[in-house]
Amino acid sequence: MMGAITVDDKLFEEVDQIIDRYAGEETPLLCILQDLNAKFGYLPQPVLQRVSKKLGVPASKVYGVATFYSFLETRPVGKYVIRVCKSTPCHVRGATDVIKILKKELGIKEGETTRDGLFTLEVTSCLGVCGVAPAMMINETTYGNLSEGRIREILALYRQ
Amino acid sequence: MLYRAHVLVEVSSNSVPLGALQIKELFSAEIKRRGLSQEVQVLETGSLGSEIPSPFVVIYPDNVIYAPVHPQDVPRIVEEHLLKGRVVEELRFKTPSSGGVGELVSTFPLQKERRVVLRNSGFIDPNNIEDYIARDGYQALAKVLSSMKPLDVIEEVKASGLLGRGGAGFPTGLKWEFTYKAPGEEKFVVCNADEGEPGTFKDRLILEGDPHSIIEAMTIAGYAVGASKGYIYVRAEYPQSIAHLEKAINQAREYGLLGKDILGSGFSFDIKIRKGAGAYVCGEETALLNSIEGGRGEPRIKPPYPPQKGLWGKPTVINNVETLANIPPIILNGAKWFKNIGTPTCPGTKVFTLTGNIVNAGLIEVPMGITLRELIFEIGGGIPGGRGLKLVQTGGPSGGTMTPELLDVPMAFDTLPKYNSALGSGALTVIDDSHCIVDVVKSFAEFFLHESCGKCTPCRIGNKRIVEILENIERGKGTRESLVLLKALGENMKATAFCGLGQAAPNPLLRCLQVFEEEFAAHVEGKTCPVGVCKLEKKMVYAK
Ligand SMILES: Cc1cc2nc3c(=O)[nH]c(=O)nc-3n(C[C@H](O)[C@H](O)[C@H](O)COP(=O)(O)O)c2cc1C
Ligand code: SF4
Ligand code: FES
Numbered sequence: 050m051m052g053a054i055t056v057d058d059k060l061f062e063e064v065d066q067i068i069d070r071y072a073g074e075e076t077p078l079l080c081i082l083q084d085l086n087a088k089f090g091y092l093p094q095p096v097l098q099r100v101s102k103k104l105g106v107p108a109s110k111v112y113g114v115a116t117f118y119s120f121l122e123t124r125p126v127g128k129y130v131i132r133v134c135k136s137t138p139c140h141v142r143g144a145t146d147v148i149k150i151l152k153k154e155l156g157i158k159e160g161e162t163t164r165d166g167l168f169t170l171e172v173t174s175c176l177g178v179c180g181v182a183p184a185m186m187i188n189e190t191t192y193g194n195l196s197e198g199r200i201r202e203i204l205a206l207y208r209q
Numbered sequence: 210m211l212y213r214a215h216v217l218v219e220v221s222s223n224s225v226p227l228g229a230l231q232i233k234e235l236f237s238a239e240i241k242r243r244g245l246s247q248e249v250q251v252l253e254t255g256s257l258g259s260e261i262p263s264p265f266v267v268i269y270p271d272n273v274i275y276a277p278v279h280p281q282d283v284p285r286i287v288e289e290h291l292l293k294g295r296v297v298e299e300l301r302f303k304t305p306s307s308g309g310v311g312e313l314v315s316t317f318p319l320q321k322e323r324r325v326v327l328r329n330s331g332f333i334d335p336n337n338i339e340d341y342i343a344r345d346g347y348q349a350l351a352k353v354l355s356s357m358k359p360l361d362v363i364e365e366v367k368a369s370g371l372l373g374r375g376g377a378g379f380p381t382g383l384k385w386e387f388t389y390k391a392p393g394e395e396k397f398v399v400c401n402a403d404e405g406e407p408g409t410f411k412d413r414l415i416l417e418g419d420p421h422s423i424i425e426a427m428t429i430a431g432y433a434v435g436a437s438k439g440y441i442y443v444r445a446e447y448p449q450s451i452a453h454l455e456k457a458i459n460q461a462r463e464y465g466l467l468g469k470d471i472l473g474s475g476f477s478f479d480i481k482i483r484k485g486a487g488a489y490v491c492g493e494e495t496a497l498l499n500s501i502e503g504g505r506g507e508p509r510i511k512p513p514y515p516p517q518k519g520l521w522g523k524p525t526v527i528n529n530v531e532t533l534a535n536i537p538p539i540i541l542n543g544a545k546w547f548k549n550i551g552t553p554t555c556p557g558t559k560v561f562t563l564t565g566n567i568v569n570a571g572l573i574e575v576p577m578g579i580t581l582r583e584l585i586f587e588i589g590g591g592i593p594g595g596r597g598l599k600l601v602q603t604g605g606p607s608g609g610t611m612t613p614e615l616l617d618v619p620m621a622f623d624t625l626p627k628y629n630s631a632l633g634s635g636a637l638t639v640i641d642d643s644h645c646i647v648d649v650v651k652s653f654a655e656f657f658l659h660e661s662c663g664k665c666t667p668c669r670i671g672n673k674r675i676v677e678i679l680e681n682i683e684r685g686k687g688t689r690e691s692l693v694l695l696k697a698l699g700e701n702m703k704a705t706a707f708c709g710l711g712q713a714a715p716n717p718l719l720r721c722l723q724v725f726e727e728e729f730a731a732h733v734e735g736k737t738c739p740v741g742v743c744k745l746e747k748k749m750v751y752a753k
Contacts (some may be wrong), residue, residue: 075521076503076521079483083486114503120445120485121487135652135655137565137602141641173659175406175407176446177404178413182564182565189448191446
């Protein structure tokens with residue numbers, strides 16, 4: 050997992066650097082959290098507290114934003130986050146089976162991370178590629194026309 | 210230049226991981242090697258539906274699909290098909306279901322197609338500003354800055370009758386006028402590229418295929434309303450769109466088409482990109498503003514509307530991507546030209562996305578006023594496997610529900626409400642008769658439950674209860690009371706939810722309760738699912 054984050058001065062230095070990048074921006078909280086999430090894989094508590102202190106924004110607001118958006122994680126996640134679409138256009142083309150197959154292949158349930166820390170499985174709304182439904186996203190890459198065989202092929206790519 | 214043949218290579222989020230870009234390069238190289246560059250053009254295209262394996266190649270005007278194409282196939286296709294005019298039967302795509310030969314019924318461009326907002330998509334390299342300029346790009350901006358006053362621009366847009374394409378269909382010119390008239394030194398232009406409505410992906414294709422058209426349109430809007438800053442709010446799910454936009458913005462700045470003193474006119478305007486973080490409600494305009502301001506994407510109370518009090522409390526015009534893409538052609542060709550397309554009260558074209566149980570899933574731009582029958586059965590190739598049509602959801606879950614007897618209603622913002630439906634974002638989700646209505650309605654309800662922001666009770670709790678009741682019905686625990694309760698809940702939510710999300714959430718439910726009354730009754734009274742989808746104990750068969 051990307052979870053092994055140690056809290057020390059170096060961590061805060063890294064956090065501060067990201068915050069300083071937005072010095073000229075009005076209300077950059079969300080941008081900062083997005084960058085931190087990209088850097089650490091998720092938003093650990095001490096990092097959120099540091100942001101609150103440095104920006105002078107109440108911790109409750111920082112937490113509020115961190116928990117609102119589905120692309121921001123407040124718990125450690127796997128190296129690859131799989132987001133499977135289950136909105137209606139995907140649903141009528143077999144998204145339920147896709148989710149079933151993924152659960153079986155990975156041996157985990159929705160919201161869980163595989164023991165080797167490689168994959169986290171999340172079920173989500175439309176990814177905007179409904180023309181190739183059923184679809185999923187792994188980190189920033191989108192895959193469509195999913196079938197059992199194709200899912201296995203794709204997972205193999207990431208397991209290498 | 211006129212070409213005798215076009216080679217369309219599928220380059221999509223789906224085919225790129227399978228080597229589509231390499232296939233495209235191989236075609237270009239092989240065509241060049243054979244001295245065919247003057248005669249044959251290689252273009253990119255999107256997916257054509259799940260029946261055709263990726264990556265595929267279509268050759269026009271012969272209408273032949275090769276799929277899936279492997280690198281070693283390319284020299285053969287070029288030599289045999291493009292040079293000698295002989296179709297390589299062995300590599301040709303055969304429809305698995307019919308055993309027949311896969312052929313696009315349509316020619317290129319499709320007969321009913323009318324490209325205004327997609328005028329450049331598939332024809333230019335989106336990462337090259339010169340390609341855009343070569344096709345009249347930034348001409349409209351030059352015209353505006355050199356010969357029009359802000360009010361002239363607003364008048365032209367008003368006269369065109371352009372209605373916003375984000376879903377609600379509000380007149381764009383009027384919105385610009387409100388923002389222009391609102392007092393305030395600082396104003397903003399915001400492009401809504403959040404596009405979260407299930408079944409909709411038109412904005413993504415415009416952004417990926419023609420990012421400069423949005424930059425040009427936003428700059429024109431800035432000039433018209435008196436803004437010098439713009440934001441494009443793009444959903445996190447679209448990394449490709451973000452990459453193309455970033456490149457385009459930098460190029461426009463280099464060419465002096467964005468930034469300080471544009472084209473020496475004294476007018477300055479610049480654009481920043483803000484990335485969403487996965488929340489459908491952020492497409493709602495005031496939630497979007499809160500999100501750009503770095504907070505939770507919860508909607509604000511209206512009024513005041515954004516043209517009065519928008520981003521950081523300043524007057525702000527918010528427009529959808531497709532709306533903006535219409536602006537440069539309107540400025541260049543005039544309002545009259547635009548009014549001649551589509552219907553008199555709803556002019557222009559509409560990009561429809563065809564999804565669900567349809568043979569050719571994908572997108573198509575056609576004049577407003579086209580019918581569902583044309584869209585589904587002529588352009589979309591009908592429903593796979595010879596199944597019947599159960600319903601079409603237009604404009605995603607927040608839009609309208611259309612049943613087979615409404616197939617000939619002209620599709621426009623002002624016609625569909627007469628049939629208790631709505632055009633919305635232009636998404637069409639086709640659902641065939643193998644699906645159970647309880648399951649379909651539950652799928653819509655789950656979407657709203659997942660996406661409710663939680664700010665108000667009717668939506669936060671209402672969606673949860675709707676899903677629970679539907680689950681009970683599926684398990685055979687529903688009663689007549691359940692249906693009464695569903696209806697009451699839905700009507701309550703419509704009346705009391707804080708924003709458009711909660712107000713629209715019960716739409717598919719309420720409409721389907723009415724239209725598919727018998728099927729619901731079969732579930733709760735007969736404890737049976739007529740389609741055989743729900744896990745009901747088959748105690749007895751429902752008899753009418
Ligand atoms: C829940 C909800 C989600 C919305 N999502 C979008 C969206 O993804 N894209 C969009 O352009 N408009 C969306 N809208 C509509 C916007 O609030 C707004 O009307 C639109 O951006 C105005 O642009 P237009 O006048 O160019 O259509 C949404 C509205 C609601 C209530
Ligand atoms: S209706 Fe739903 S999305 Fe809108 S404010 Fe209420 S809880 Fe949030
Ligand atoms: S519905 Fe699944 S990607 Fe749009």
